[in-house]
Amino acid sequence: MQHGLFIAPYHDVNESPTIGLRRDLEIVEWVDRLGFAEAWFGEHHSTGWETICSPELMIAAAAERTSRIRLGTGVVSMPYHNPLMVVNRILQLDHMTMGRVMFGMGPGLLPTDADMIGVDIKSLREKLTEVAEIIVPLLRGEEVTHKTDWYTLNKARTHLLPYTQPHPEIAVASAITPSGGMLAGKYGFGMLCVAATETAGFDVLDENWKIANEVAAENGVEMDPAKLRLVVPMHVAATREKARADVAEGLARWVEYFDRVAPAGMRGMSGAGDPAELLVNAGRAVIGTPDDAIAMIEKLQAKQGEFGVVLLQAHNWAEWEETKKSYELYARFVMPHFAGTNRNRQSSYGDLTNAIDRLESQRTAGADAAFAQWEKKTGRKAG
Incomplete structure (x- = not known):
């Protein structure tokens, strides 16, 4: 299992957008040093909170600050673009990052985006399906x-051939409806499950993956669970009390926003009580300790089965230093748990615990013998 970030992003409309964007880049640089494997940037054009309108620009900037983390569009809203223009940008990034770019695509989440440019909201999924047919060629x-x-493509081809062979990895957004799974299955794309812990999204996790596999079998392709990614909101601290204190103000503001922009089935938090308690009790987020994060991932494994990447939703609920500390604690305690990194160390420590009394008596006997030998040789007691 790998671990990464999913950066919509969420920046309060009362804060500096400049600092927010700079911090989106800084946090990717931070988690790259911590050993995270991926970071995905969203595309949005309205609402004021989700301030990245070009994930490609963020990837270009993040690539120059990092050395190993893979960088994805999470996602490009394809109905808003000519597909040739998008693919040209992705292939340019494929070369600029020397193979670290991933191409996530979706229908577009915010209805206000589509409304501003006159795109029929009801047509978004159909348009994505049309694009999927020609994206791989x-x-x-x-x-x-x-x-x-x-759109019209007339003997269209990209300027660059891909750096990554046969092409950069493709993933499609999947929330609650089966459309994402059907599209992924038809072409063998990866899946970005952006609502994995939302009640409705969690309920259909395994079903949507089953649908993807059934459609894949019908089309002679195979789904790879390593390319299945689940997005989870988390804030981790040393104690649950500390975690809740960290996010108290920022979470309340985020809930106000989310209840306005989310699909109807995901709303209902604003004004309903302590938002941290509501989210945690509903299983929609982790606001707690590394052990709570481990429990959430194990819950997702029990529901979904095997999957490749946990993507932590970058929500900016906490202040900057507490946010960085959250990712550090996750890297220190959660990532090693699932990688089995400490298996030999823990086994060695267990051996020590079990054998120390027996070995200590032997060590003491050896020391006593050395003292006795010295006294016999010199006639004096050591020390």
């Missing part, structure tokens, strides 16, 4: 002619 550098009622 474009990424491979093949020539594509394809016409729909919203």
Whole structure:
């Protein structure tokens, strides 16, 4: 299992957008040093909170600050773009990052985005399906002619061939409906389960993966659980009390926003009591200790089965230093638990615990013998 970040992002409309964007880059640099494997940047154009309108720009900047972490578009809202233009940018990033870019695509989450540019909200999933048909040939550098009622490709091909062979990894957003799983299954794409811990999203996790595998079998492709990613909101501290204190103010503001923008089935937190208690009790987030984070992931494993990556939702509930500390604690205690990193160390410590009394008596006997030998030789007692 790998671990990463999913950065929508969420920045309070009362704060500096400049600092928010800079900190999005800084946090990726921080988790790169901590050993996280991935970071994904969203695309949004409205609401004021989710301030990244070009994930490609963020990836380009983050790539220059980091050395190993993979960077993804999480996701490009394909109905808002000509697919050739998007693929050209992805392939440019594939070269600029020397193979660290991942291409996540989706229909577009915020209805206000589509409304501003006159795109029928009801058509978004259909448009994504149309694009999926030609995205792999474009990424491979093949020539594509394809016409729909919203874009035309006439013997279109990308300027660059891919750095990554045969092409950068592709993932499709999946929330509650089966559309993401069906699309992923048809083409063998990875899945970004962006609502994995939301009640409705959690309930259909295994079902959507089952649908993806059934559709994949019908189309002669195979789904790879290593490319299944589950997004989880978490804030981790040394104690549950400390975690809740860290997020008290920021979480309340976020809940106000989320209850306005989320689909109807995910709302209902604002004004309903302590938001931390509501989220934790409903299983929608971790606001607690590393052990609580481990328990959440094990709960997801029990529901989903095998999956490849846990993506921590970057929510900015806490102040900057507490946010960084949360990721550090996760890297120190949660990641090693699932990697089995400390298995030999813990076994060695167990051996010590079990054998120390017996070995200590032998060590004492050896020391006594050395003292006795010295006294016999010199006639004097040591010390």
